[in-house]
Amino acid sequence: MLPPPSAQEQLVFLDHIQRLFEEGEFVATYKYALLHAITELAIEFGTDSGDTLDLFHSQIADKFLEVYWRQVIPYRANDEGGVLIQNKGRQAAVIVLLQDIRGRHGTLPKARASQEWRVAVRETVRLLKEMPLWRLQILRRQESRFLYIPGAGPFIRLLPGVMFNLRRFHGLLQQLIRAAWTSHIRSNPKNAALLGDRDDLEEVLFGTDRASLALVKPILKDLQGDTCFYCQRRLGEMGEVDHFIAWSRYPRDLGHNFVLAHRRCNGDKRDLLAATEHLERWRNRNVVQGATLKRELEGQFVCDEPTTLRVAQWSYEHGFAASSQSWQRTGYVVPLDEGYRRILQERFPTPPDPAATAA
Structure with a gap:
């Protein structure tokens, strides 16, 4: 078992996280959801050591879908209702995918027990491999591998110390992700009519039901x-x-x-x-x-x-x-x-x- 990262190494990690939010390109909200998913998985399956942690693509996809589950509920403002747009272009594919599943099954546990969810996990693995898994660590158009490397199989491997840091700074990461995600959706002109003057967007996106x-x-x-x-x-x-x-x-x-x-x-x-x-x-x-x-x-x-x-x-x-x-x-x-x-x-x-x- 590797020792936890030193105080200096933890500061370097936080510097990279700060760069991620400042220098990363966020056309859609996928990168926020991916970082959110990886952080939760580090808590649920990791330890407080400096070791690496292998996360299967299918684990990440399942968590990724769960992160978006609440966000397919229509947002209501000014007597109008609709699902918020998560992409600068067309609606994010994962939202379209989940809208159909939620319409069929209603609750997350029922959806996860369905064949449609298993199909959605496979489709989301494909989506993750095509886009956010390799784009998340691109800062100012240069790759900077500070979180993970692709595994030899259907998984990624969190680098030494990353698992510890994700667990140690979970609260801070959560706040950063929520604030940036909320800002991204609010800044999308396609959401202006839905949002109106209400100020409860973060609660709607991430609050409990x-x-x-x-x-x-x-x-x-x-x-x-x-x-x-x-x-x-x-x-x-x-x-x-x-x-x-x-x-x-x-x-x-x-x-x-x-x-x-x-x-x-x-x-x-x-x-x-x-x-x-x-x-x-x-x-x-x-x-x-x-x-x-x-x-x-x-x-x-x-x-x-x-x-x-x-x-x-x-x-x-x-x-x-x-x-x-x-x-x-x-x-x-x-x-x-x-x-x-x-x-x-x-x-x-x-x-x-x-x-x-x-x-």
């Missing part, structure tokens, strides 16, 4: 015995669905990450990591009731417990390394202690190449 979360509430209320997940007092009608690993840290609706809490507890916890007593309760809940959560929620949300656990491991490792405070109860935070490691110690093997199921 509140309507879908409302469907989770009665399920969690029953599983939790009508008590707040955090303070353990009766909920009544006061419950709100909370992302246990905060949405701001990892913006993905994973079924096993949901809990139901009082508005006061949820609002006070906000973006903090929960203290270890809450973490242990959450982990035990997923072990004991994970199958029930999957059965009840998999039609609406991605229910992948191993991935949820890896995201939690990453989040708590980085929180501990940064000497983060953890939320214990309303108005009270405590330093995050090493007990999280025992709670989250279970490891899962890296999944096989998704191309095996897409074939």
